[in-house]
Amino acid sequence: MNDELKNLEPFFGHALEAMYVHGGPALQKITSIAFLKEFVRRFWDSFIQDKNRPIAYTQIEEDDFDSGEVIDQINTYMNIAHPLVYSLKMYFLRDLRQRDFSIDDVRKFCEAQKRILPWLGTLNWEDIKENRLTFNPYCNLPEYNELEKGFMIFYGVGNKAPFQEVIQNIKKKTTLTAKLSLFGLFFVRLHAIRASREWRHPETQSAEFVTKELAGMNNFPVLFKTITTKILSNRQPLLQINDSRINNTDLILKSVIAHIIAFHASVEPNSSQLAMYLHRLQDCQNLFIITCTSDSESVPIAQVSANDQAGYIGEPVNQTLTHSVRSLPPTSYRILHLIVHALIGASAPQPALAFLRKNNQNATDAERYCMDHIRSDWAILKNLLNCSDEVNYRLFLLFVSPFDIK
Incomplete structure (x- = not known):
């Protein structure tokens, strides 16, 4: 039975x-x-x-x-x-x-x-699309459905007009949710297909068209356009999908990383210290990093000594469930630690490596270093929350998203 x-x-x-x-x-x-x-x-x-x-x-x-x-x-x-x-x-x-x-x-x-x-x-x-993602976290955004509707008409029959009309409306009124919708559309409807099969003519044609459209969106941050264009050409290191043999855990994890990058690339650099890690990483070189260990005993953040070492302090991947820094609970620490390394890893490779090596000479490859930490944090979060990759994805978005998820 x-x-x-x-x-x-x-x-x-x-x-x-x-x-x-x-x-x-x-x-x-x-x-x-x-x-x-x-x-x-x-x-x-x-x-x-x-x-x-x-x-x-x-x-x-x-x-x-x-x-x-x-x-x-x-x-x-x-x-x-x-x-x-x-x-x-x-x-x-x-x-x-x-x-x-x-x-x-x-x-x-x-x-x-x-x-x-x-x-x-x-x-x-x-x-029913050839897409292995289990759900679309962007579909509740106000601009997303119209964007997708216009895009799918272009993708399916080559008619650009409906999609161009939606793009023009976004150019006139650029909101945070519009940026996230556009990023999400490209990731879900184009990039993620690489996890099922190689691109065909509709994907190549669509990517060429939207890359040109992005170049003309002068009210979008340069960093946003640069990262999005790299994703479309499969040259964003943390998000690369090289063949359909990628396992579901890695695909979901890349979706999480993409979501983190999308939000922080869409906001102003000075909106938070996390946004600074993506927009102006070198300006953070001597700033206190909340997920780094201290050279003093563990203390609440408000009581951090002026003698604490500033900047990023490297440490080996730690798979202890209870590991944390200062007064952060382990779950909060792992979420924040994952976000920090996703943003550092999404920065330009050489500046990211220089940033990491200031206090950690063992870092020789920024992408590999950050992914090792991200994978470890993801595995520990699943263990702490006692859930699968898919449920962890939804919970993670619930914790960090500025908008409701579906």
């Missing part, structure tokens, strides 16, 4: 309802999403026979578990017209991709299951 599915099944409906109820607490939705992803995994574990045959329960059925009832319950809820229910449908397919189903395998599998899971036969494959 598959006890995992048996134990999860009674809560499926409650979790789905909690996810789409209006005004529900954000943490409750995040918890429900995590539950439903685990449910999907256990469901396929128990029902998939092979890629080409209709599903059937593969375990020994017991009296207190009815596999047919599970199927009926899923079919009932999948008939609800709601964006988050649609997202759950997409996750059923994403889980298949994680089982080494190709896109063609998934199409054929859905065709084979139409009598048992009718909603699989209603999916519009034109809307």
Whole structure:
């Protein structure tokens, strides 16, 4: 008996309802999403026979578990017209991709299951993109949907006019959310495709067009345009995706790094010390770095001695769960430490290396050094929060985003 599915099944409906109820607490939705992803995994574990045959329960059925009832319950809820229910449908397919189903395998599998899971036969494959990202954190921004709508018309049929019109409106009124929307669009709809396959003509054509448009957006920060252009050409070191063999953890982690870079590249350099690390790293050389160790005993930030060593103080990757500096809780420390190294690593390579080497002669490659720390912080955060990469991604954005996530 598959006890995992048996134990999860009674809560499926409650979790789905909690996810789409209006005004529900954000943490409750995040918890429900995590539950439903685990449910999907256990469901396929128990029902998939092979890629080409209709599903059937593969375990020994017991009296207190009815596999047919599970199927009926899923079919009932999948008939609800709601964006988050649609997202759950997409996750059923994403889980298949994680089982080494190709896109063609998934199409054929859905065709084979139409009598048992009718909603699989209603999916519009034109809307299912070859994109391994589990969700889009930018789609709640006010400018994003219009941007994406215009872009996808250009991407699909080559009509530039709708996309150019949205770009012109952004030029007239440039907001923080507009910058983030544009960055997010390029990362999600163009760059992330590299994790599934090589670019084809539509991606190359789109990238050439938007690169020219970016060059003419004089009210956008130069740094923003430089970083975005490097991402489009796959030359931003921390964000490079060189082939489709990249694992899901690295892809999600690059999405986190991209989100951090997008926000701090979109704000003014003097808006925070973190923004300074990205915009004017060398000006921070002799400033106190909050995530660095002190040459004195651990003390609250307000009591830091004037004798503390200024500037970035290098230390080896530390994988101790309780490791922190001064009075920062370990979770806060890891989040902040990850952000600091993402911003340093996103700076120009030579200035970043000079910055790191001032107090750490062991640093010889800024990108590798920062990624080692970022990966360590990410792994520790998952351990501290006891969650998967995907849930950690959502929680991380909840902690650091200036806007709501979806």
